[in-house]
Amino acid sequence: MINIKSDFPIFRGQKDLVYLDSTATTLKSQSVINAVSDYYSNYSANVFRGVYKISEKATEEYEKAREKVANFIGAKVEEIIFLRNTTEALNLIYYSWAQNYIKKGDVVLTSIMEHHSNFVPWQQLCKQKGAEFKIFDIDENGKLILHKSLLTNVKLLALTHVSNVLGTINPVKEIIKQVRLANPNCVVVVDGAQAVPHMKINVVDLDCDFYCFSGHKMLGPTGIGVLWGKKILLDGMTPFNYGGEMISRVTVEKTDFKQIPYKFEAGTPHIAGAIALGTAIDYLSKIGMDKVRKHEIEITDYALKELSKVDKLKIYGPTLAVERGGVIAFTIEGIHPHDIAQILDSENICIRSGNQCAMPLHQKLGIAASARASFYIYTTKNDIDKLVLGLKKVIWTFTEK
Amino acid sequence: MDIYREIILDNYNHPHNFGRILKPTVSSGQNNPSCGDDISMDIIVKNNLITDIKFHGLGCAISIASASLLTENVLGKNIDQINMMNKDDILKLLGITLTPTRLKCALLPLEVLHKTISLIQ
Numbered sequence A: 001m002i003n004i005k006s007d008f009p010i011f012r013g014q015k016d017l018v019y020l021d022s023t024a025t026t027l028k029s030q031s032v033i034n035a036v037s038d039y040y041s042n043y044s045a046n047v048f049r050g051v052y053k054i055s056e057k058a059t060e061e062y063e064k065a066r067e068k069v070a071n072f073i074g075a076k077v078e079e080i081i082f083l084r085n086t087t088e089a090l091n092l093i094y095y096s097w098a099q100n101y102i103k104k105g106d107v108v109l110t111s112i113m114e115h116h117s118n119f120v121p122w123q124q125l126c127k128q129k130g131a132e133f134k135i136f137d138i139d140e141n142g143k144l145i146l147h148k149s150l151l152t153n154v155k156l157l158a159l160t161h162v163s164n165v166l167g168t169i170n171p172v173k174e175i176i177k178q179v180r181l182a183n184p185n186c187v188v189v190v191d192g193a194q195a196v197p198h199m200k201i202n203v204v205d206l207d208c209d210f211y212c213f214s215g216h217k218m219l220g221p222t223g224i225g226v227l228w229g230k231k232i233l234l235d236g237m238t239p240f241n242y243g244g245e246m247i248s249r250v251t252v253e254k255t256d257f258k259q260i261p262y263k264f265e266a267g268t269p270h271i272a273g274a275i276a277l278g279t280a281i282d283y284l285s286k287i288g289m290d291k292v293r294k295h296e297i298e299i300t301d302y303a304l305k306e307l308s309k310v311d312k313l314k315i316y317g318p319t320l321a322v323e324r325g326g327v328i329a330f331t332i333e334g335i336h337p338h339d340i341a342q343i344l345d346s347e348n349i350c351i352r353s354g355n356q357c358a359m360p361l362h363q364k365l366g367i368a369a370s371a372r373a374s375f376y377i378y379t380t381k382n383d384i385d386k387l388v389l390g391l392k393k394v395i396w397t398f399t400e401k
Numbered sequence B: 001m002d003i004y005r006e007i008i009l010d011n012y013n014h015p016h017n018f019g020r021i022l023k024p025t026v027s028s029g030q031n032n033p034s035c036g037d038d039i040s041m042d043i044i045v046k047n048n049l050i051t052d053i054k055f056h057g058l059g060c061a062i063s064i065a066s067a068s069l070l071t072e073n074v075l076g077k078n079i080d081q082i083n084m085m086n087k088d089d090i091l092k093l094l095g096i097t098l099t100p101t102r103l104k105c106a107l108l109p110l111e112v113l114h115k116t117i118s119l120i121q
């Protein structure tokens, strides 16, 4: 078991904080906070613009961060584009790729377990283009039902790697193999927001075309996210934003754009964010992603066992910890998730409640909302024990005396 | 302050005016997409007065208790009075203070009521 709460300053100020909402965003390590502070304190210059020392240093650190991200997911450096978050990365694909390549009658395939950010763009795209919007359903254990018939004529497959509600780890590599067999020209977008922070990822091995994730869900700052895409696709795409840094030459008549990744990074980027994301990657790499995953399986396994002992509590998603990420959505009969979360908050326990940005999934599950506890490297069994005690208080509060 | 006071829990476990009215003057409903609360109301209006009101739907303890207390409070009141009601009136009925997110739950029934009476011809 890893126990590294001391690396996270939030626990210094709030010793009894039980933070179980890492799926929404993770806490920040001292090293990540220091990296942000170091940039603003010591070399807060713009990148690519100055010939003076601190600007060169900022540029160097910013590009070093890009290399770290590339190594972390097994990609080429030029294929790493810094954006704000997963949502922006998916929207870039929607605007710069899908708008130009999806036509009337094409099939776009996604799943019922998607986060809205990997669902709404494709649904809207299909409405605009007259394309067909198809959806993988799930079984009673929250796993995708991989009907072969859905694979016919698919031009775009957009799939989450790990569900932010059910925790299901989708067999993305296998699905991609199948979809490519059926449609060699299919483009595959993977939403890795809940995968990259938690397990070793190699985008080349997966053989997807685009992969998106957010820095803030892996110890990094908010406002920095990553789009990875295959060079051959990125080269053929139109820019997402126009402006400074993304051009190579501008005249009154015309503009030539820079090569990737700069073509897609118009304007001053989130410099401190990218650098600190690099620091977060250093931190995770030092622990080792295998260990991160192992810790999460242990915690999830323990939580599944303990939560299943709680009266009237229903857990959604796969039954085994090894089949899921560190996230458990649940409901308690007769008690609204908001009330569960609010009473837990009075015990300093933070969980998420609501539709978790996955309304189609909640409709499928037949519930309006769920409660969700999620874990990361700093989560301990003691946190889970406190959660279970807290849930007993919730149930007691609602028991008529 | 503990928001799960007896008055809230009682009104959640045994809400007043919960159900439907067979032939209402007007009815309407609304939901709160962030939490899935969904409240509808049926009302009967005579001479500008609410003579019967019932609500139904799904919600958290705060929204259901708020609907229960609100429907009880407005029974017999005239429409103009009800149109004047605001956030402070609801908080007074509930007797608690709320964070912004939960305030939305508490105010949903009043929104539904205002919407419903706006539909009266």
Ligand SMILES: Cc1ncc(COP(=O)(O)O)c(C=O)c1O
Pocket (backbone or CB within 6 Å): A023, A024, A085, A086, A087, A088, A115, A117, A118, A160, A162, A163, A164, A191, A193, A194, A214, A357
């Ligand atoms: C699976 C999944 N996709 C996409 C997102 C969106 O991430 P962001 O809000 O950082 O853009 C999230 C985060 O909530 C997520 O869990």
